[in-house]
Amino acid sequence: MDKKNINHIKQSKHKEKISMITAYDALMAHIFDGMVDIILVGDSLSMSFGGDRDTLGISLENMIYHTKAVCNGAKTSLVVCDMPFGSYIDKKQAIENATKIYKQTNADAVKIEGGSNRADIVQELTQNSIAVMGHIGLMPQFVRCEGGYKVKGKNDNERERLLKDAKAIEEAGAFCIVLEGVKTEVAKEISESLDIPTIGIGAGKYTDGQVLVWSDMLGFFDEFQPKFVKKYLDGAGLIKKAVKEYVEDIKSGRFPAAENSY
Numbered sequence: 001m002d003k004k005n006i007n008h009i010k011q012s013k014h015k016e017k018i019s020m021i022t023a024y025d026a027l028m029a030h031i032f033d034g035m036v037d038i039i040l041v042g043d044s045l046s047m048s049f050g051g052d053r054d055t056l057g058i059s060l061e062n063m064i065y066h067t068k069a070v071c072n073g074a075k076t077s078l079v080v081c082d083m084p085f086g087s088y089i090d091k092k093q094a095i096e097n098a099t100k101i102y103k104q105t106n107a108d109a110v111k112i113e114g115g116s117n118r119a120d121i122v123q124e125l126t127q128n129s130i131a132v133m134g135h136i137g138l139m140p141q142f143v144r145c146e147g148g149y150k151v152k153g154k155n156d157n158e159r160e161r162l163l164k165d166a167k168a169i170e171e172a173g174a175f176c177i178v179l180e181g182v183k184t185e186v187a188k189e190i191s192e193s194l195d196i197p198t199i200g201i202g203a204g205k206y207t208d209g210q211v212l213v214w215s216d217m218l219g220f221f222d223e224f225q226p227k228f229v230k231k232y233l234d235g236a237g238l239i240k241k242a243v244k245e246y247v248e249d250i251k252s253g254r255f256p257a258a259e260n261s262y
């Protein structure tokens, strides 16, 4: 199968829904590779892998380490690396840090959160040959300053703001945009108003693609399940069952058996 590039993703609009999943290591990336269009090394890494309460603490160095690992495992799917909180405050810093990501990993693109207020940064990156995925709506990097995770597009002001933000990010050169936590009808309107594809998470069924965090959709994170997550596997349950069996085998002397011994 040919390696996906950003043109394949752009051309999917109106043809085929785009599938995206997160991964943070080579092992999972290798399993997902070629099955999904895009693997996102999301800064959700800090929550789902690091156990943090939000995404703000992850460093650029950690994102680079995990993106390298994902690129080692993924040879076909497009790989996108989230630029972490505080790593794209202004154009100069953004270009320096995005360049580090491109030079030190094989990521195909970076993702940054923000609308019209970040359009100059998206433009700076794209004009310097760095492919950018936008991210608007509920932006997890804004959770502390907004006082929580809030669904967007609930009133006319928010709807207009989102439409403007999406347009600004498209005009700045992004190749697609994540719409997170956006009311279904507003996400539909945004998707119809853009030439580039939208990828939704908690944004209903009319976006041009969907993304979920792997540990949520495969049931490895079992503390709570947000409404927008569909659980495709009871990962935690399956692992607990297998580990219980392993421990019982050790205690009873069933493991290692002759076939596991030299």
Ligand code: KIV
Pocket (backbone or CB within 6 Å): 022, 040, 041, 042, 043, 044, 045, 082, 178, 180, 201, 211, 212, 213
């Ligand atoms: O960090 C992440 O995993 C994300 C997705 C939820 C879109 O940004």
